[in-house]
Amino acid sequence: MARVYNWQLGREMSYWYAGNRPKRQWAAVFDINKCIACQTCTLACKTTWTSGRGQEYMFWNNVETKPYGFYPMAWDVRLLDMLQAQQWNNGHYDGQTIFEAAPAGERVLGFRPEERDYSYPNVGEDDVYGNVDKGAYFTPPHAAWMFYLARICNHCTYPACLASCPRGSIYKRPEDGIVLIDQNRCQGYQECVRACPYKKTFFNPSTGTSEKCIACYPKIEQGLQPQCFENCIGKIRVQGWINTPEQAQEDNPIDYLVHIRKLALPLYPQYGLEPNVYYIPPIHTPNEFLIQLFGPRAPEAAREYLKAREDRKLSGLLSLLGCTTKTISYFAVKGDKAIAYDDQRQPTVEVPITEPTFIRPDFDSVREVIRQNTP
Ligand code: SF4
Numbered sequence: 063m064a065r066v067y068n069w070q071l072g073r074e075m076s077y078w079y080a081g082n083r084p085k086r087q088w089a090a091v092f093d094i095n096k097c098i099a100c101q102t103c104t105l106a107c108k109t110t111w112t113s114g115r116g117q118e119y120m121f122w123n124n125v126e127t128k129p130y131g132f133y134p135m136a137w138d139v140r141l142l143d144m145l146q147a148q149q150w151n152n153g154h155y156d157g158q159t160i161f162e163a164a165p166a167g168e169r170v171l172g173f174r175p176e177e178r179d180y181s182y183p184n185v186g187e188d189d190v191y192g193n194v195d196k197g198a199y200f201t202p203p204h205a206a207w208m209f210y211l212a213r214i215c216n217h218c219t220y221p222a223c224l225a226s227c228p229r230g231s232i233y234k235r236p237e238d239g240i241v242l243i244d245q246n247r248c249q250g251y252q253e254c255v256r257a258c259p260y261k262k263t264f265f266n267p268s269t270g271t272s273e274k275c276i277a278c279y280p281k282i283e284q285g286l287q288p289q290c291f292e293n294c295i296g297k298i299r300v301q302g303w304i305n306t307p308e309q310a311q312e313d314n315p316i317d318y319l320v321h322i323r324k325l326a327l328p329l330y331p332q333y334g335l336e337p338n339v340y341y342i343p344p345i346h347t348p349n350e351f352l353i354q355l356f357g358p359r360a361p362e363a364a365r366e367y368l369k370a371r372e373d374r375k376l377s378g379l380l381s382l383l384g385c386t387t388k389t390i391s392y393f394a395v396k397g398d399k400a401i402a403y404d405d406q407r408q409p410t411v412e413v414p415i416t417e418p419t420f421i422r423p424d425f426d427s428v429r430e431v432i433r434q435n436t437p
């Protein structure tokens with residue numbers, strides 16, 4: 063095994079192939095606090111990419127309610143159980159990754175779900191953890207909680223699917239870091255299904271090959287957002303390019319949220335894949351759970367998010383989420399406006415940070431009627 067540097071763990075780790083970062087890496091940020099579980103993203107992906115035979119059970123994008131929702135069933139808790147308790151120490155991961163914990167003769171610690179594990183795509187929806195005591199909602203984090211976790215492939219820097227494929231059918235595009243399965247090479251061994259800790263590769267029994275989220279690369283290549291981003295009702299998503307921490311750029315929205323403000327965090331960084339979808343953690347969830355999902359910085363990120371409205375630059379950037387169909391490569395906040403720019407630094411959209419408010423007079427003198435203002 064080669065030694066590669068994983069900045070999310072703050073250390074080198076073992077990986078099947080030598081480190082080879084792409085020219086630039088596609089990445090995304092999801093603001094969990096804004097997701098309403100409408101599943102529009104799920105359907106936008108399904109109707110675009112997975113409406114064929116053998117794809118009936120596939121959800122390249124899914125949204126599950128945590129802590130009791132899973133697709134496939136128990137995908138994360140089963141692996142956490144296999145990996146056992148591990149330790150972080152001052153932002154440095156002292157535990158084992160799923161590559162380092164692989165049993166002898168295997169490349170990755172993992173499991174292949176049973177067919178029945180895919181039978182309930184929306185299991186646990188809206189189930190709340192804890193008792194609902196009177197007044198318990200007012201001080202976050204609080205005892206009764208749940209949140210919606212939208213998930214797609216993370217187009218990982220060190221993909222477990224790629225590492226595990228005995229045919230070498232999975233590749234990471236050098237131009238944008240998007241991870242794809244070559245349908246002509248794949249023989250359907252399903253090692254990727256076993257290895258991906260996020261369970262984001264799916265076997266198609268009709269074609270005998272495995273398939274996965276392609277990050278809507280035909281749209282990315284045209285500077286457009288993927289289907290599940292463009293159609294997101296809650297405007298929780300932004301997609302663009304991420305640099306390594308030492309090359310972070312202040313005007314790059316992903317770098318700003320991930321590296322500079324450290325507000326958006328990877329999902330299960332301890333697995334060691336350096337996933338490239340980042341989450342602004344929910345503000346009302348107990349710290350233990352947040353740390354398990356998003357690493358040791360999660361409670362601080364949730365606290366920072368609560369103060370976002372006092373911060374012009376941050377609230378400006380957050381206002382841009384979901385406001386354009388184009389990729390936001392750069393952004394700026396000028397006065398009361400947040401402006402998005404494309405790859406050529408051309409402005410694509412600008413939004414007001416403070417929404418204008420209009421107060422209608424109670425008495426309409428033109429029609430001579432009294433109107434009620436409903437808050
Ligand atoms: S999330 Fe899974 S399928 Fe996607 S790149 Fe990472 S290991 Fe591969």
Ligand code: SF4
Pocket residue numbers: 106107108110111122123214215274275276277278288289290291
């Ligand atoms: S990025 Fe595209 S392919 Fe991937 S889950 Fe979203 S809609 Fe589906």
Ligand code: SF4
Pocket residue numbers: 096097098099100101102103104125210212293294295296297298
């Ligand atoms: S469309 Fe957006 S708000 Fe709706 S479930 Fe998907 S991620 Fe959440």
